[in-house]
Amino acid sequence: MVVVFAELSNGSFKKAAFEAVSYASKVAASMGTQVCAVVLGEASDVTVLGNYGASKIVQVLDARLNHLEAKAYAKAISDIAAQENAQVVVFSNNITAKAVAPRVAARLKAGLVAGAISLPDTSNGFVVKKSVFAGKAFALVSVKSAIKVISITPNSFPVEKSDAQTSVASQSVDFAANDFSVKVESVNKVSGIVPLSEAELVVSGGRGLKGPENWGILEDLAKSVGATLACSRPVADSHWRPHHEHVGQTGGTIRPNLYLAVGISGAIQHLAGVNSSKTIVVINKDPEAPFFKAADYGVLGDAFEIVPKLTAAFNKFKAAQNA
DSSP: OEEEEOOEETTEEOHHHHHHHHHHHHHHHHHTOOEEEEEESOOSOSGGGGGGTOSEEEEEOOGGGGSOOHHHHHHHHHHHHHHTTOSEEEEESSHHHHHHHHHHHHHHTOEEEEEEOSOOBOTTSOEEEEEETTTTEEEEEEOOSSSEEEEEOTTSSOOOOOOOOOEEEEOOOOOOGGGOOOOOOOOOOOOSSOOTTTOSEEEEEOGGGOSGGGTHHHHHHHHHHTOEEEEOHHHHHTTSSOGGGBBSTTSBOOOOSEEEEESOOOOHHHHHHHTTOSEEEEEESOTTOTHHHHOSEEEESOHHHHHHHHHHHHHHHHHHHHO
16 A cells, blocks of 8 residues: 555645645556555545545544644554555655654654655666755665655646545544644744745746835736746845745745746855756846856846836737637
């Protein structure tokens, strides 16, 4: 059995959960087994996971699990994995997985590969490919333990629908008192936008925009292409933009299909968070900007002239498509 943790966000599933279940279903198919999805907390509809390959869904209906508690999550997932005789346990490599997956691996005496970017190669053992050195290289990790734990890099594996038949079972877990040692006073989440970790299109700005009052041109561009906004660290540190938009070595690490950087020089700390993007487009008026060396496409020129023209071109294209 392949067990996959399908994480909830405010009682519903996001793209990362479907991506993890789709990945798990491919792994299960290669091993000739099935997928059991684990859901922790209260959800509006868990059966939707069957559309992505989960043949069995085990839900732990405990309101205390509606918010992340790493020890409790690890206990529940490892107990269910042991019960299901899991050979592989799959996570999405996000903040939750970074807190929970190592604990699960320790409980199951399992090898852990964090940040996988492809399906495991089972032709000669169990080998998983992952990115290393901030995306500058790849490593092939051979996992020899009886149980394997894998966390997949978000947006590295396509979400695929399945016609699998699924069943849902509720389960209780015998938690200890100290499994819930963290008290959640409040939760503040950004709403109404696609999170950067899940965004396929990202428009990002740097100090080249000169101030927060000029961010409107990026907002218009992002809106025209349906992208999520991001920024470099100096921008966030200067409070031009909120810190949840900061990407880079000390911010978020993203892997969108398109990363459009405007007025960002491309320091190595920034590149560490974005160089796994499938396509990088850079707009900068400095021909010596390091970002041009990492870009797939570069536009040399003034952002205040180019970005509005680019937005107008996108809007014209969309209008023609909808005509």
